[in-house]
Amino acid sequence: MSLASGSRLILGIDTSCDDTGVGIVELKPGGGVQVRANRVWSQTVHAQYGGVMPELASREHVERIDGILGEALGEAGVTLRDLDAVAATSGPGLVGALLVGLMYGKGLAQALDVPFFASHHLEGHIYAAASEAELSAPYLALVVSGGHTHLFDVPQAGHYVLMGATRDDAAGEAFDKVARLAGLGYPGGPAISEAATRGDPGAVPFKEPLKGQTGFDFSFSGLKTAALLAHRAGAAPDDLAASFQRAAVQTLVKTTVRAAQAAGRQTVVVSGGVAANRALREAFGATSLRVVFPGQGLNTDNGAMIALAAAAAIEAGRAPSPLGEGAVAYAPLAHGQWPAASPK
Numbered sequence: 001m002s003l004a005s006g007s008r009l010i011l012g013i014d015t016s017c018d019d020t021g022v023g024i025v026e027l028k029p030g031g032g033v034q035v036r037a038n039r040v041w042s043q044t045v046h047a048q049y050g051g052v053m054p055e056l057a058s059r060e061h062v063e064r065i066d067g068i069l070g071e072a073l074g075e076a077g078v079t080l081r082d083l084d085a086v087a088a089t090s091g092p093g094l095v096g097a098l099l100v101g102l103m104y105g106k107g108l109a110q111a112l113d114v115p116f117f118a119s120h121h122l123e124g125h126i127y128a129a130a131s132e133a134e135l136s137a138p139y140l141a142l143v144v145s146g147g148h149t150h151l152f153d154v155p156q157a158g159h160y161v162l163m164g165a166t167r168d169d170a171a172g173e174a175f176d177k178v179a180r181l182a183g184l185g186y187p188g189g190p191a192i193s194e195a196a197t198r199g200d201p202g203a204v205p206f207k208e209p210l211k212g213q214t215g216f217d218f219s220f221s222g223l224k225t226a227a228l229l230a231h232r233a234g235a236a237p238d239d240l241a242a243s244f245q246r247a248a249v250q251t252l253v254k255t256t257v258r259a260a261q262a263a264g265r266q267t268v269v270v271s272g273g274v275a276a277n278r279a280l281r282e283a284f285g286a287t288s289l290r291v292v293f294p295g296q297g298l299n300t301d302n303g304a305m306i307a308l309a310a311a312a313a314i315e316a317g318r319a320p321s322p323l324g325e326g327a328v329a330y331a332p333l334a335h336g337q338w339p340a341a342s343p344k
């Protein structure tokens with residue numbers, strides 16, 4: 001492998017939920033980054049239960065992580081000795097699952113005698129977009145995944161101010177639930193997106209969630225209930241998928257555009273599993289905002305995004321994390337609530 005002189009290689013590990021992700025990122029002398037490897041093992045063992053079984057997730061991370069690391073090293077064409085830093089997610093997520101990657105990463109860093117960085121899972125999702133464009137604050141960040149729907153203002157790098165969040169289901173969770181009730185399979189996001197290409201988005205009328213709110217929150221439970229009622233009334237799955245997707249995309253885009261205007265930001269990073277949705281990308285593309293999405297394979301959970309977040313931390317001169325840092329199920333990223341905590 002050719003490495004620009006002065007470049008550093010960062011290994012990133014994410015085992016926060018049901019994906020075992022290992023990625024390798026090259027941090028170039030000028031601060032540019034390049035994803036050299038991104039390998040993910042998506043656990044299928046949970047499908048039979050209809051949800052993630054935490055203990056099974058932990059065990060499968062233990063079984064898979066060596067193999068996925070080997071694949072990532074092979075993809076990048078490097079060996080363990082070439083690594084300059086190791087990063088792993090410390091939270092939020094399933095504690096047992098997080099611990100596998102966190103302990104593995106710390107052990108690896110210690111054995112290789114390189115610095116260790118604990119990364120925040122949501123910051124990882126945001127920095128996944130650094131694979132496509134340099135993220136220079138100020139900007140807004142919309143994280144839409146299976147577990148999170150958060151809208152942050154980022155006035156300065158590393159400073160997150162919460163503008164809004166879901167009041168009930170996460171966006172991806174709503175896609176998953178609607179797909180399940182319509183018999184479209186799991187994970188629901190890709191299934192809905194595919195079925196929607198055959199359906200009529202105007203077939204089922206959905207009411208706009210939180211219409212008239214002055215804040216920037218989201219709500220998906222009303223859409224989910226409306227989808228269930230439409231399904232019971234005989235709506236075709238493809239029509240239901242197309243109509244639900246349109247309603248979900250509209251509320252995400254409309255609220256984010258309003259938030260960007262309120263905060264005076266021109267750039268929006270949209271990341272997390274739902275950012276893979278084509279209709280969402282098109283709808284954001286039709287706004288006047290500069291919208292940055294993660295590159296292919298970096299929307300859903302992965303290790304490269306954790307290495308990208310660590311690369312930003314290293315560039316910013318952040319000190320490595322203490323090896324005593326533990327895994328945390330609940331770890332707020334924001335430093336406060338908008339507008340009070342947001343310098344313009």
Ligand code: KG4
Nearest residue numbers: 145146147172189190273274276277300301
């Ligand atoms: O970021 P992620 O891998 O996990 C969490 O951190 O939660 O996101 C997974 C979520 C799932 O709910 C999945 O249905 C959704 O992202 N998703 C999508 C698409 N691809 C994945 N939702 C809508 N459209 C997609 N194409």
Ligand code: ZN
Nearest residue numbers: 125145300301
């Ligand atoms: Zn995630």
